[in-house]
Amino acid sequence: MKRIAGWILAALVLAGVAWAQSALLINGAGATFPYPMYSKWFDEYHKKNANLQINYQSIGSGGGIKQVTEGTVDFGASDGPMNDDQLKAFQDKHGFGILHFPTVLGADVPTYNIPGVTGELNFTPEALAGVFLGKVTKWNDPLIASANKGVNLPANDIVVVHRSDGSGTTYIWTDYLSKISEEWKNKVGKGTSVNWPVGLGGKGNEGVAGLVKQTPNAFGYVELIYAIQNNMPYGRVKNSSGTFIKANLESVTAAAAGASKNMPDDFRVSITDAPGKTAYPISSFTWLLVPAKFSDAGKRDAIKGFVSWMLADGQNYAEALSYAKLPKEVVAKEKLALANVQ
């Protein structure tokens, strides 16, 4: 019997070791928001290139930046662009830079659970900032009610819900609030994790969604895809042109198109509160982080090949998964920038 155990052990060891690997494995790490999209893309691309396996794991935008800087993965992905310090750190460590390539667009939507209210609410930037700063405490506050005439808002206390884990979703939300509220900018700031003045923290989009669904008078923010896939009610937000826009794939793409005129060459731009009549104001790119130089030509060509495919055929898969595709102006710019990867 001990011998049987011994044989089983030996067989397992051999099974682990003797597997020959002929495909090229490329590892990437980063943002959780685009994970479903990337997994679809890498799967489709693998079908077209059987010898190439791109393994992407969502350990978080910060994790992606860290790991690609450390060199433990071949590329990274982030919902927020790398800041100057991070770019410098990469440059110092590797001797060359790292490039950003927007892939798809996402958006944050305000979602709520008010007893007796079933329709869509309108929110002005002032109302949103007021609620999350803790200054607007009741649902029937004038800041909210004035944009929703005809809706019977109760005099209940608002239960604010935000993200507890660091995330790109929070980054987008706080970036927007920093832009439209001086007080928010000075008091709280923008980042993947902030010191929230009020509110409960839910872990992940599903944590926030769960809390909002279960708690009467709750008010939180989630990713658009999340709200769509889970049939959650969410409100309209007033954009910089003064129109109340509901987030959907068109309005998000419109935000990127509006911002593309002034897009910097490295694509590190925030498109919250973007100009454009139909633009949804709380939108954002998500980026692939690709080192500018590869010592392994095979890996370089594989990644470049993927990015070209992603900009062309890949974009057609986005809508089915509720991701907004890149506007053609941005795609054109990226195709040119791809030549910088050597």
Added chain:
Amino acid sequence: MTSSLRWRKFVSGFMLTMTGVCAVVAVSVLFLILGYLVYHGGTSIGWNFFTKLPAPVGETGGGMANAILGSAKLLMLASLFGVPIGFFGAIYLAEFSGGTIAFVVRYAADLLNGVPSIVIGIFAYSLVVLPFKHFSTLAGGFALGLMMIPITLRSTEEFLRAVPGALREGAMALGASKSRMIATVIVPAAYRGILTAILLAFARVAGETAPLLFTAFGNRFWSPGWNQPTASLPVMIFTYAIAPYEDWHRQAWAAGLVLLGLILVVNIVARGILARGIAVPRS
């Protein structure tokens, strides 16, 4: 019967019934969990689940075969690393050491046990991933093995100490050396408890996610050998559970069910095959 005796008998009956209630509560929680998992994830379990690689959203027919194999490899490594340290360390504590050293080792084990799993992951990352610049199954096994040590060590020590003195004296009276006494008398007598300890440690690390995020990383494909990133059931559960898609949620529940099932199988196999007859009759 005096009234005091009547009272004591009443107390006895009452308290013993309460212990029964405690046991029922504990077990019913488990059945609640199992039932929930079956209800929500049962439909996703099928042949595909055990044989196919993960499919992207919207495509049916995907599975978690690579995660199942990955978890098996990781747990095997973890046991190879953690169990001997815990086991032999416990033998030292119970049989050879003086009070002070034993105190220090026990304290250290308890401290190690209290470290959050994510910190263990970060620790393993800096030791095994960073120097080699890639994630690997080895790193994951190391992290999990670290977590197995304290439970194995502390529990095994308890059971070794619980072996009655009569057995030890008997062995020594027959002229056995210390090591022989340990190997042939004490360990077999404490076998059942030691096996319980090992299985408990095994079950604990089988469901851990955080340490694997920075060590074994994750893999959508098969992971050959021991030096590549690998998928694992807990990480898949985590990734799928936090996604927006209902189909992935069901798969997450299913994976949880499969994980429990695998632990159950390991438990049965271990107790059935490896636990031979016990020297000490149950008292």
Added chain:
Amino acid sequence: MATTTTTVPSAGPVVGSRSFLSRLREGDEIARLITFLFAASVVLVTLLLVFELWQGSVLARHKFGLNFFFTRVWDPIFDQFGALPFIYGTVLTSAVALAIAVPLGIGAAIFLAELAPQKISDTLQFFIDLLAAVPSVIYGLLGVFIVIPLMRQYIQPALKSTLGFLPLFQGPAYGVGFLTAGIVLAIMVIPYIISVSREVLLSVPRDQREAALALGATRWESTWKVVVPFARNGIMGSIFLALARALGETMAVTMVIGNTPTISASLFSPGYSIAAVIANEFTEATGDLYLQALIELGLVLFLLTFILNGLARLMIVATSQKGGGMGHA
């Protein structure tokens, strides 16, 4: 030949006059050395871990010093970090967890060891061991889908109406909070208490029970006053395991505690724990001070575990009587 002095029943080192050579020949010295190395490696690994945490938090330690323990603010944007709310949450949730799990666990262990027929006892134990295998993520999810609604709709209001005069049970009932986290933790740690306690109780020699019964004790008295004290140290060991698990649990806690760095006397209040904040923010943390502050929190938890373990051990020593079975701390 050998004059050994073993004390009944503890198994201490054999102090004797057997010659070194004879011990060596018998393999005892080698066995002692090898097992010592394994035991020492545990201490070494733990020290290495502390060292890494120490090194990894150097910036934060220099910037905040001892204030880290007393500051309530946690602000990653303005680089203000303090550990107090997390320490509070960790200690509180673990205390609640143990308060629930220890009586339940020991009770169940007594039932399984003393009363249940062997087959039932073994089968039930099997299932309880499975509880230890449930992934912490699933515990978290179950906490979200089952425990939180239960708390918000039934349990918290009930507690409020009956015991609401206590500051413990005041405040709005969100469903998440210290109490919910404590309950989920209790479920997670109960298998350790039951499993180990049951085995230790089973190994108490039969003559102890019989002696008590022969002296006229009821079944319960024999169990509670004789058998359980005999197995005391093993049971305490299982509680240590449970405590450690509760202190370090990350995933499940973060899903049900509300993740708000607050200090409040109310169990209904949302809160935060050290392990939860590390798990939430570590993967996204960029910026050296931020990362190092998180690692310093890990160090703080280590210190906390150290102190709590020490207090618990002191308590054991202070209350232990002679003849309490297997004697050690």
